Amino acid sequence: MIYQRSSALFKAAQKVIPGGVNSPVRAFKAVGGDPIFVTQAKGAYLYDEDGNELIDYINSWGPMILGHAYEPVVNAVVEKAKKGTSFGMPTEIETQIAELAVSMVPNIDKIRFVNSGTEACMSAVRLARGFTGKDKIIKFAGCYHGHSDSFLIQAGSGAVTFGSPNSPGVTKGTAQDTLLAKYNDLAHVESIITSNKEEIACIIIEPVAGNMGCIPPVKGFLEGLRDLCDAHNILLIFDEVMTGFRLAKGGAQELLGVNADIVTFGKVIGGGLPVGAFAAREEIMNHLAPLGPIYQAGTLSGNPLAMAAGLAMLTELNKNPRIFKSIADKTEYLHKGVAEVLNKHNVVYTINRLGSMISVHFAEENVVDFDTAALGNNDTFKKFFHGLLDNGIYIAPSAFETWFITEALTYDDLDKTIAAIDKVAGTL
Numbered sequence: 001m002i003y004q005r006s007s008a009l010f011k012a013a014q015k016v017i018p019g020g021v022n023s024p025v026r027a028f029k030a031v032g033g034d035p036i037f038v039t040q041a042k043g044a045y046l047y048d049e050d051g052n053e054l055i056d057y058i059n060s061w062g063p064m065i066l067g068h069a070y071e072p073v074v075n076a077v078v079e080k081a082k083k084g085t086s087f088g089m090p091t092e093i094e095t096q097i098a099e100l101a102v103s104m105v106p107n108i109d110k111i112r113f114v115n116s117g118t119e120a121c122m123s124a125v126r127l128a129r130g131f132t133g134k135d136k137i138i139k140f141a142g143c144y145h146g147h148s149d150s151f152l153i154q155a156g157s158g159a160v161t162f163g164s165p166n167s168p169g170v171t172k173g174t175a176q177d178t179l180l181a182k183y184n185d186l187a188h189v190e191s192i193i194t195s196n197k198e199e200i201a202c203i204i205i206e207p208v209a210g211n212m213g214c215i216p217p218v219k220g221f222l223e224g225l226r227d228l229c230d231a232h233n234i235l236l237i238f239d240e241v242m243t244g245f246r247l248a249k250g251g252a253q254e255l256l257g258v259n260a261d262i263v264t265f266g267k268v269i270g271g272g273l274p275v276g277a278f279a280a281r282e283e284i285m286n287h288l289a290p291l292g293p294i295y296q297a298g299t300l301s302g303n304p305l306a307m308a309a310g311l312a313m314l315t316e317l318n319k320n321p322r323i324f325k326s327i328a329d330k331t332e333y334l335h336k337g338v339a340e341v342l343n344k345h346n347v348v349y350t351i352n353r354l355g356s357m358i359s360v361h362f363a364e365e366n367v368v369d370f371d372t373a374a375l376g377n378n379d380t381f382k383k384f385f386h387g388l389l390d391n392g393i394y395i396a397p398s399a400f401e402t403w404f405i406t407e408a409l410t411y412d413d414l415d416k417t418i419a420a421i422d423k424v425a426g427t428l
């Protein structure tokens with residue numbers, strides 16, 4: 001395929017935007033080559049500046065669960081926009097989407113809307129610290145909770161469980177309060193808690209990891225975290241920015257049957273507009289300003305266009321909960337088809353899948369945590385990515401991402417994808 005215009009636009013963008021992009025993974029650094037500039041999208045398809053049509057497996061990194069330019073969402077936004085785009089005053093639609101979200105998700109009485117997943121997770125941690133009166137948090141290596149300082153932490157040296165900053169600009173002081181644990185390793189979490197008695201405010205986790213490829217929790221892991229939290233007066237935060245309103249109406253809590261104390265949302269909840277949210281039981285949420293002392297605010301929070309998109313999206317999902325089964329079935333079909341053609345070409349791979357989240361790892365071992373995800377062969381992934389792109393299939397430009405299946409994908413689209421993978425697998 002030809003990407004002349006995209007490449008020219010990328011050149012221009014690089015002069016005025018750092019790296020030419022407003023979020024780093026878009027720059028194709030992990031796969032090489034220039035990123036593709038999009039003009040529009042409809043359903044399962046993206047259209048780029050060079051006139052190419054691509055089957056989309058990113059879907060804006062998750063939000064477009066019903067496909068691009070989904071009519072009820074688009075109409076809701078257009079109608080709202082005609083009445084003004086922001087007031088900085090309360091509007092009825094905020095209560096409407098809050099009521100709907102609270103009715104769909106287990107264990108939450110109140111919800112506050114923010115503008116991104118990052119903001120949601122950052123605020124949830126502040127709430128947990130303020131509520132428990134403790135400072136430290138546990139996060140898992142390879143889980144992503146947005147780019148706020150407390151989360152940009154890598155493993156410290158040697159036996160030390162303190163994290164160290166993994167970006168310049170994050171202070172040592174901040175890093176010291178984040179303890180890094182291994183995903184799917186309950187004993188490791190327990191040892192961290194034991195050596196930081198009475199100091200840990202919360203454990204934050206992606207209940208199904210999606211930011212190191214898809215990594216489902218092993219049996220008993222989330223249940224074990226729940227027990228540890230109960231035993232040590234620690235709040236359990238489920239970061240459901242990716243899994244919320246995707247795995248089930250009630251997200252991972254519902255699908256996996258484990259209760260969280262605080263839940264964060266993003267992506268699907270905004271229907272493609274910039275929305276995040278965090279929610280909990282009343283007893284916890286009532287500590288937030290203006291009711292309580294824990295401060296959190298936002299000029300554009302609860303923005304009417306964003307709420308209109310989110311409300312339209314959640315309304316569709318609430319009305320048609322069979323969508324969750326339908327996209328999980330499509331994902332299973334894709335899994336089987338991809339496995340078959342990779343086997344045929346003797347490619348070494350592991351496929352992880354849960355619900356409508358799936359990822360192909362070019363690794364032999366089971367991928368259960370960040371270390372095993374990192375064993376994947378990135379050169380193979382690069383070839384795979386560009387091979388698929390040449391065949392009109394767009395997957396995330398990094399091996400550490402989940403593919404998102406949407407209701408707009410037809411079985412014919414999936415067959416085309418499997419056929420393209422068959423072609424590409426022969427060249428890996």
Ligand SMILES: *Cc1c(COP(=O)(O)O)cnc(C)c1O
Pocket residue numbers: 115116117118119121144145146147206210211239240241242266267276
């Ligand atoms: C995308 C994501 C975030 C960050 O959300 P932004 O809207 O990009 O700030 C946080 N947590 C998880 C699990 C995510 O997938």
